[in-house]
Amino acid sequence: MDPYVVVLTGFGVVVLLTAWLPMVLKELPLTLPIFCVGLGAAIFAIPDVPGVMPHPGERIAIVERLSELVVVIALLGAGLKIDRPFAWRRWRMTWRLLGIAMPLTIAALAVLGHLLLGLGLATALLLAASLAPTDPVLASDVQVGPPGSGEEDEVRFSLTSEAGLNDGLAFPFVLLAILFAHEISSQTFTEWLVYAVVWKIVAGVGIGYLAGRTLGWLTFHLPNRARLSRTGVGFVSLGITCLVYGLCEMAKGYGFLGVFVAAFALRSTKREHDYHRRLHDFAEELERLLMMMLLVLFGGAITGAGLFDALTWPAVLFAVMAIFLVRPLTGWISLIGIDRPADEKMAISFFGIRGIGSVYYLAYALQEGSFEQPNLLWSTAGLIILVSILLHGMTVTPAMKRLDRHRRVRTRKEEVPAIRPREEVHPS
Helix, strand or coil: CCHHHHHHHHHHHHHHHHHHHHHHHCCCCCCHHHHHHHHHHHHHHCCCCCCCCCCHHHHHHHHHHHHHHHHHHHHHHHHHCCCCCCCCCCCHHHHHHHHHHHHHHHHHHHHHHHHHHCCCHHHHHHHHHHHCCCCCCCCHHHCCCCCCCCCCCHHHHHHHHHHHHHHHHCHHHHHHHHHHHHCCCHHHHHHHHHHHHHHHHHHHHHHHHHHHHHHHHHHHCCCHHHCHHHHCCCCHHHHHHHHHHHHHHHCCCCHHHHHHHHHHHHHHHCCCCCHHHHHHHHHHHHHHHHHHHHHHHHHHHHHHCCCCCCCCHHHHHHHHHHHHHHHHHHHHHHCCCCCCCHHHHHHHHHCCCCCHHHHHHHHHHHHHCCCCCHHHHHHHHHHHHHHHHHHHHHHHHHHHHHHHHHHHHHHHHHHCCCCCCCCCCCCC
16 A cells, blocks of 8 residues: 555544544543544554654654644744733733743752653753743643633633743753753853843844734734735734744744744734734644644654653653642742632642643754763653643643632622621610
């Protein structure tokens, strides 16, 4: 049988399932990512399936580019669907998660990587930095709804904005791990601080903001005949993604950060316009299709490429601690002092989903530096991603429904006017 025909047929099946499955799975404790991984694992477990499923390390350049593409498209969608205007105080939970939870997570995972897995400083830091950011691709079920839908409570907003920003902010630590893998001195550390921490973040945010505002003017504020929004086409979102990401990368800035900021800046130029919904919907459909294909391959790598062959019991313990201890604990610590209900803080701390972004960082760094036990890194990261997909996928629907129910009860209680006690009547 011609492998091309088989691949073409399989692609058609994936496209149809991408459109159909979300409706079927909506009310079940089962998500599209879980189904995709299971489908890939089942297909590539069949003997003599046309083609051989390679290990990610054997096609690392392709893995890097595929994961990079799906992440940047997800970041555009995340930026477009945030309704809340920017304000330092109103985004305070996001800053806590970025400035406290993520560095603590990197430090904790690096220590665990050294103690449990016996990794050197560079490799332990790389694994920690790759697993620290929450994923904008697999976290769609805990994110805010489409633009203007009103589905933007504090939990969904915090997780969406965190996933949108921390993929770019984890990159300095990945670059630091690459630096440790080569040669580090006071001079190279200073260069890393200026280049990877200051310049690349400033360039990503600055170019993203300017590009987003400029595109917003072209889309909504030109004379009526020339407005880009009059086209009504959603594939403009793909052009925006590629343009902004390319500009940021050419300026040596963080493209992930730039795309999210550009999408948010574009949305802010005319926040209530219906065209934002069209751009978001196209980006979401494309993201879902690419995600499904990538996760089918991920499932195939598990059964057909021996992705977990390098797993050890210490690596399993590392994965369990990363998911059930490190993220929940660092997330909770970062939110201390925030006046929000305990169940909301617990949800934000627990739903730190790991996914495609971690794959990208590993693929990128393993091509840039010499790291020990790369197969162990792939196996450990793959296990954490798999457990995260299964655990968070099965718990997200009931958990978010419960939170919404509690939130409605609290809102009703706050809206009920206080009843003044009847004054005692004393006989004269």
